[in-house]
Amino acid sequence: MRERPIFVSTEDAWDQQRLFTLIIDRVEAISKHGDTSQFVKVKDLDKNKLFYRPERGTPERQKFESLEDLVFKILSASPVASEQLVADLAAKTKYPPDFIIGCLRLLVAVGNLVAVRIRSGVRLELSSIGKRKEQERSFAASFAHELTTQAERIGQLVAHGPTKGGYREELLRELLQRHIPQRFHAATGFIDGRDEQLDIIVYDQIDYAPVFRAGNLVVVPPESVRAIIEVKSQLTPGKLRDALKHIDGLNYAPGLHMPPAFLGIFAFDRKGTSAALTSTIAHFYRDDPDPEKLEHKTILMRAFDPIDAVCVLRKDMLTVEYFRVNASNGREILSPVVVELEHTSDREFQAALFFGRLSQHLRFPFDGPKLTRHSSDLLKGQITYKAANLINGTVPWGPYDPFAVEFAEEGGFDGIATFEKDLTTFNNWLRGGAWIVPPDLEDIRD
Numbered sequence: 001m002r003e004r005p006i007f008v009s010t011e012d013a014w015d016q017q018r019l020f021t022l023i024i025d026r027v028e029a030i031s032k033h034g035d036t037s038q039f040v041k042v043k044d045l046d047k048n049k050l051f052y053r054p055e056r057g058t059p060e061r062q063k064f065e066s067l068e069d070l071v072f073k074i075l076s077a078s079p080v081a082s083e084q085l086v087a088d089l090a091a092k093t094k095y096p097p098d099f100i101i102g103c104l105r106l107l108v109a110v111g112n113l114v115a116v117r118i119r120s121g122v123r124l125e126l127s128s129i130g131k132r133k134e135q136e137r138s139f140a141a142s143f144a145h146e147l148t149t150q151a152e153r154i155g156q157l158v159a160h161g162p163t164k165g166g167y168r169e170e171l172l173r174e175l176l177q178r179h180i181p182q183r184f185h186a187a188t189g190f191i192d193g194r195d196e197q198l199d200i201i202v203y204d205q206i207d208y209a210p211v212f213r214a215g216n217l218v219v220v221p222p223e224s225v226r227a228i229i230e231v232k233s234q235l236t237p238g239k240l241r242d243a244l245k246h247i248d249g250l251n252y253a254p255g256l257h258m259p260p261a262f263l264g265i266f267a268f269d270r271k272g273t274s275a276a277l278t279s280t281i282a283h284f285y286r287d288d289p290d291p292e293k294l295e296h297k298t299i300l301m302r303a304f305d306p307i308d309a310v311c312v313l314r315k316d317m318l319t320v321e322y323f324r325v326n327a328s329n330g331r332e333i334l335s336p337v338v339v340e341l342e343h344t345s346d347r348e349f350q351a352a353l354f355f356g357r358l359s360q361h362l363r364f365p366f367d368g369p370k371l372t373r374h375s376s377d378l379l380k381g382q383i384t385y386k387a388a389n390l391i392n393g394t395v396p397w398g399p400y401d402p403f404a405v406e407f408a409e410e411g412g413f414d415g416i417a418t419f420e421k422d423l424t425t426f427n428n429w430l431r432g433g434a435w436i437v438p439p440d441l442e443d444i445r446d
Helices: 059-077 082-093 097-109 128-157 161-179 237-247 274-285 291-296 350-359 402-411 415-430 439-444
Strands: 006-009 019-024 028-033 036-041 050-052 113-118 121-126 184-191 198-204 212-214 217-220 225-232 262-267 309-312 316-326 332-343 383-390
Touching: 006 097, 050 097, 059 082, 059 097, 059 121, 059 128, 082 097, 082 121, 097 113, 121 128, 128 161, 161 184, 161 198, 161 225, 161 350, 198 217, 225 237, 237 262, 237 274, 262 350, 274 309, 274 316, 274 332, 274 383, 309 350, 316 350, 316 383, 332 415, 402 415
Parallel strands: 184 217, 225 262, 262 309
Antiparallel strands: 006 019, 006 050, 019 028, 028 036, 113 121, 184 198, 198 225, 212 217, 309 316, 316 332, 332 383
16 A cells, blocks of 8 residues: 655744645645644645655665664664754765755654754654654564573583583574464474474474474474574584585475475574675575585575575574576576675664564465564664675576576476566565465465
8 A cells, every 4th residue: 555645844843843644636735743733735835845755665765764763773872952963863874964854854743753942952852652663673683682692691601512502492492482473383303204303393383283292392294384494503604504405495395385484594603704604505506407516505496495594693694585687698587696684773683584584484374464563574774785696697597597498398388487476476475465376386286
């Protein structure tokens, strides 16, 4: 649903800031301040003094939200004079002062900030609504603090590596259990019919009983699995490669007619650089027909094959996405890219975003709406790309490889169209749409 445009006039006094809402073809608006509302004609206002809230999905809206997050964080410590706040924000963000002033006035008008007259001008502070929102955002970022504090405590008390590793697995499992929907349970154990022991399995405990359960050790039916997470105390490129190999393909455990399970790797620390981890993921998924190399890597076959998230607490958040690139054969293709994400605020977002991506897979029923917010929804601001590694460069890969195209045509199907439709279906489902079984899997439906 499209937002109704709102705006403010910078001619208003800060403590009398009105909020205008357009109602009739940008000709009339309702102005509101406190309990007082009235109709006004937009033409009667000085258009050079109006500041509109940027539209959703635009770069300006991303700037507005990142600025809002920064303002909330600053004012949660103490109120600040408006002129000083504008100067501080301009120095930190490099945004134009007029844009910053417009954003601050909007936050006053919608009730997130309060403007208080003082002898030297105006002081800005969080309103009761703003304080509640800041508490929510701080809560979303608190996952990292809770895990770090507990992990450091056991690290100071226990020197035995395996004991520390097991304790940290339990820390993460307990934190997950407190925040995932009650339908699901987080445990350690096995998927029935598979030999791999998994650090954390999130499974549907309502519709599926474990085949075996002793405490938090379980053997669960494949169709019950919604997430698989490997946990590492210290992540190195070698450990990352082993973890990727260990859980590769398990996202299909629930069955090809069901949405894939979440695959994640969560580490409490790392040795080396984030670039080394990014390179390891890229090499693991790089298209390589040499069968001798497959012992230590895999080949992407479907759109949702890659790892969903690799998180290093307080340091890194890595994932695999698809970018449109111009291939070496002159054709535009979708190509997998390992991306390192960052957030425009100073908050420790990595753990919250990891849990948020996990939560996208924990929906029931699969064709139902996405009803609940997850932790990363509370983090205002812009998530951007800090670094990107194009896995296959500009070489046509997977379904776009000339041999794959020829093979698909001989079989009477369009491999490229199937791949791109699978990706669209998967992304729409993550955003809250219904899960639609890909046409090529209809015959597998139970």
